[in-house]
Amino acid sequence: xxxxxxxxxxxxxxxxxxxxxxxxxxxxxxxxxxxxxxxxxxxxxxxxxxxxxxxxxxxxxxxxxxxxxxxxxxxxxxxxxxxxxxxxxxxxxxxxxxxxxxxxxxxxxxxxxxxxxxxxxxxxxxxxxxxxxxxxxxxxxxxxxxxxxxxxxxxxxxxxxxxxxxxxxxxxxxxxxxxxxxxxxxxxxxxxxxxxxxxxxxxxxxxxxxxxxxxxxxxxxxxxxxxxxxxxxxxxxxxxxxxxxxxxxxxxxxxxxxxxxxxxxxxxxxxxxxxxxxxxxxxxxxxxxxxxxxxxxxxxxx
Amino acid sequence: xxxxxxxxxxxxxxxxxxxxxxxxxxxxxxxxxxxxxxxxxxxxxxxxxxxxxxxxxxxxxxxxxxxxxxxxxxxxxxxxxxxxxxxxxxxxxxxxxxxxxxxxxxxxxxxxxxxxxxxxxxxxxxxxxxxxxxxxxxxxxxxxxxxxxxxxxxxxxxxxxxxxxxxxxxxxxxxxxxxxxxxxxxxxxxxxxxxxxxxxxxxxxxxxxxxxxxxxxxxxxxxxxxxxxxxxxxxxxxxxxxxxxxxxxxxxxxxxxxxxxxxxxxxxxxxxxxxxxxxxxxxxxxxxxxxxxxxxxxxxxx
Numbered sequence: 164x165x166x167x168x169x170x171x172x173x174x175x176x177x178x179x180x181x182x183x184x185x186x187x188x189x190x191x192x193x194x195x196x197x198x199x200x201x202x203x204x205x206x207x208x209x210x211x212x213x214x215x216x217x218x219x220x221x222x223x224x225x226x227x228x229x230x231x232x233x234x235x236x237x238x239x240x241x242x243x244x245x246x247x248x249x250x251x252x253x254x255x256x257x258x259x260x261x262x263x264x265x266x267x268x269x270x271x272x273x274x275x276x277x278x279x280x281x282x283x284x285x286x287x288x289x290x291x292x293x294x295x296x297x298x299x300x301x302x303x304x305x306x307x308x309x310x311x312x313x314x315x316x317x318x319x320x321x322x323x324x325x326x327x328x329x330x331x332x333x334x335x336x337x338x339x340x341x342x343x344x345x346x347x348x349x350x351x352x353x354x355x356x357x358x359x360x361x362x363x364x365x366x367x368x369x370x371x372x373x374x375x376x377x378x379x380x381x382x383x384x385x386x387x388x389x390x391x392x393x394x395x396x397x398x399x400x401x402x403x404x405x406x407x408x409x410x411x412x413x414x415x416x417x418x419x420x421x422x423x424x425x426x427x428x429x430x431x432x433x434x435x436x437x438x439x440x441x442x443x444x445x446x447x448x449x450x451x452x453x454x455x456x457x458x459x460x461x462x463x464x465x
Numbered sequence: 466x467x468x469x470x471x472x473x474x475x476x477x478x479x480x481x482x483x484x485x486x487x488x489x490x491x492x493x494x495x496x497x498x499x500x501x502x503x504x505x506x507x508x509x510x511x512x513x514x515x516x517x518x519x520x521x522x523x524x525x526x527x528x529x530x531x532x533x534x535x536x537x538x539x540x541x542x543x544x545x546x547x548x549x550x551x552x553x554x555x556x557x558x559x560x561x562x563x564x565x566x567x568x569x570x571x572x573x574x575x576x577x578x579x580x581x582x583x584x585x586x587x588x589x590x591x592x593x594x595x596x597x598x599x600x601x602x603x604x605x606x607x608x609x610x611x612x613x614x615x616x617x618x619x620x621x622x623x624x625x626x627x628x629x630x631x632x633x634x635x636x637x638x639x640x641x642x643x644x645x646x647x648x649x650x651x652x653x654x655x656x657x658x659x660x661x662x663x664x665x666x667x668x669x670x671x672x673x674x675x676x677x678x679x680x681x682x683x684x685x686x687x688x689x690x691x692x693x694x695x696x697x698x699x700x701x702x703x704x705x706x707x708x709x710x711x712x713x714x715x716x717x718x719x720x721x722x723x724x725x726x727x728x729x730x731x732x733x734x735x736x737x738x739x740x741x742x743x744x745x746x747x748x749x750x751x752x753x754x755x756x757x758x759x760x761x762x763x764x765x766x767x
Contacts, residue, residue: 177489185515187479189489213487230668233746366532366696392694392702392746394668399701400694431746439741444535444694444733 178209178217180224182367182397190214190224190395196291201283203335208291214395216292218259220284220330228294230394231261232430235295237391238403239265240432241440242324242357244422246411249323250274253351255311255339256361257328258284264298266326268427275304276320280335282308312338315347323353327360332371340371342378345406349382355409362388362402365447372402376454379406385456387413388447389440391431400444414441415459480511480519482526484669484699492516492526492697498593503585505637510593516697518594520561522586522632530596532696533563534732537597539693540705541567542734543742544626544659546724548713551625552576555653557613557641558663559630560586566600568628570729577606578622582637584610614640617649625655629662634673642673644680647708651684657711664690664704667749674704678756681708687758689715690749691742693733702746716743717761 177189190211197208207219215228226234239262243249248271254262258279266275277299279285285306288296299306307314311327325348329339338344339360348358358379363371365388372388379386383406393401405413419434441458443451479491492513499510509521517530528536541564545551550573556564560581568577579601581587587608590598601608609616613629627650634642641662650660660681665673667690674690681688685708695703707715721736743760745753 183515185493185513187491187493189491191487191489211487213485390694392692392700394700394702396701398694398696399698400696429747431748433744433747433750435744436746439744442735442737442741444738445731445735446733448735 178211178219178224180222180397186397188397190217190227197287199283199287201281203281203283206281206283206287208287216294217395218284218288218292220281221334223330224395225330226259226261226295227395228292231259231295233391234393235261235265236429236432237389237440238262238326238328238359238361240422240429241389241403241413241437242326242359242405243269244437245357245407245413245417246355246409251320251322251324252276253278253320253322253325255314255325255327255329256280256336257326259288259292259295260285260297260299261295262326262328263301263304264295267298267301267303269425272303275301276322277304277306278311278314279306279308280310310335312344315344315351318351321351321353323356325352325356325358327358329361331363331368340375340378342381345378345382349408352408355407355411357405357407357411358383359406360404362404364396364398364401365390365444365450366398366400369447369450373450373454375404376451379404380454380456383407384410385412387441387455387458388443388451389413390443390447391440412459414438480513480521480526482524482699488699490699492519492529499589501585501589503583505583505585508583508585508589510589518596519697520586520590520594522583523636525632526697527632528561528563528597529697530594533561533597535693536695537563537567538731538734539691539742540564540628540630540661540663542724542731543691543705543715543739544628544661544707545571546739547659547707547709547715547719548657548711553622553624553626554578555580555622555624555627557616557627557629557631558582558638559628561590561594561597562587562599562601563597564628564630565603565606566597569600569603569605571727574605577603578624579606579608580613580616581608581610582612612637614646617646617653620653623653623655625658627654627658627660629660631663633665633670642677642680644683647680647684651710654710657709657713659707659709659713660685661708662706664706666698666700666703667692667746667752668700668702671749671752675752675756677706678753681706682756682758685709686712687714689743689757689760690745690753691715692745692749693742714761716740
């Protein structure tokens with residue numbers, strides 16, 4: 164929530180995020196760039212002093228320019244480099260465009276559909292976050308402003324990769340963590356298709372992560388969680404889920420040489436980071452272990 | 466800094482930490498347990514609502530009960546499980562006892578010397594943080610209240626492992642990041658000895674980390690950085706340095722089977738986490754790469 168904190172000698176503007184009632188994180192704001200309220204939520208863009216521009220939906224930080232590449236590289240390139248090149252990609256949420264930008268770096272992609280519930284997010288990012296939104300003008304991209312839950316229930320299209328680039332499971336994002344949504348995702352995926360989803364914090368949202376893995380486990384042949392370090396999300400360690408219809412293992416079947424042949428450069432991702440992301444801390448593996456498919460590389464990488 | 470934040474409807478007590486002037490993190494405090502000022506620094510222990518008890522030196526968070534095992538497991542078990550069993554360990558800083566506690570779990574350890582500059586830290590932790598301080602009563606432990614820089618300059622003892630469990634490079638901890646200190650550490654290490662040090666954040670303290678790696682590179686045969694996720698340090702992703710007098714590679718020569726034979730259980734550490742910790746994000750590898758010794762496992766784990 165944007166909040167003017169008055170201090171005796173130092174009247175400042177900060178973005179403040181609460182984690183439960185135990186923790187508050189504040190980022191210093193240089194100026195407000197955008198503040199609107201859509202049918203769905205409040206949308207803000209601010210210029211911070213330390214993290215570039217920041218997008219907030221209903222007061223929750225979605226991204227900062229300083230660290231958004233970490234999130235977007237890890238949600239995209241991990242699934243894109245497991246298995247053969249992908250042609251058709253569906254992104255649900257992600258109206259900022261960062262996920263689409265990373266998808267489009269892969270020349271195999273012929274079509275990328277973005278289904279974002281809130282036109283105001285796309286509009287705010289087009290105006291104030293060109294670092295992520297510029298990719299939305301690519302001719303391979305089709306943007307549809309609608310509820311991703313309804314879209315996957317109704318579409319007859321097929322995709323090789325679905326990326327659920329959602330916020331926390333509150334408000335309109337709640338069904339994006341549910342079984343009905345993922346039954347439809349499974350239906351619209353090609354035979355070797357993969358779905359990757361924003362899977363919250365293993366520290367703060369362990370039960371959400373466990374529930375998501377259970378939902379995926381009932382529908383997909385291979386389910387794993389992988390981690391990345393986000394600078395501006397509380398606790399730092401955050402997760403994505405990986406679920407595949409086929410038997411392809413995101414570590415054991417990962418072909419690092421294909422990353423090198425791509426000649427792509429990255430801010431955070433690398434073949435070593437790809438594999439390491441699946442090495443979960445002991446407490447997280449204990450929480451999730453019974454619901455995860457064993458890696459084909461357990462012998463090497465346990 | 467402990468700070469009473471007065472709000473209209475909600476007068477609260479919080480611990481607040483500043484990261485430069487760009488970020489503030491606040492932890493809600495249930496009650497203050499300890500607040501003293503020694504010759505060296507201010508020492509506080511508080512009970513938080515979400516993270517157990519917390520130790521602060523000069524207002525900077527040293528540890529919370531909720532996540533201290535992550536830090537202490539990673540600073541200890543990574544070097545302890547590289548190479549043959551270790552007998553003699555020196556811990557510099559770490560007056561809370563958490564590092565010593567993890568060291569003592571290894572039955573090969575016959576002697577652990579703790580050199581802490583501030584008796585008040587040991588005293589405050591003995592009274593209020595039994596989770597970490599209880600280990601300090603073990604008969605294999607010798608506590609010496611003195612400056613670690615002077616100790617390594619003057620001692621004629623030899624150690625198989627030195628752990629530099631220091632705070633940020635401010636005040637008395639500045640020389641712990643310098644070349645003179647590490648020349649003495651190298652001198653008191655046995656032939657295959659290892660030194661591991663708290664190496665700051667790759668996001669916020671990149672230049673400190675680069676300087677430390679350069680210092681180590683001029684003195685040791687093998688130098689690497691490894692990462693872990695700290696819940697209560699800003700940015701989440703933090704680092705330790707690993708430097709060895711011998712040629713032992715912390716990934717290529719790591720014997721995962723020895724961890725399993727130990728039958729030790731961990732909150733965060735595992736053989737997979739051990740290896741994964743050395744897979745640095747691309748931006749960090751670019752910052753540090755020229756100063757790091759290549760891993761023997763580059764082919765598998767690049």
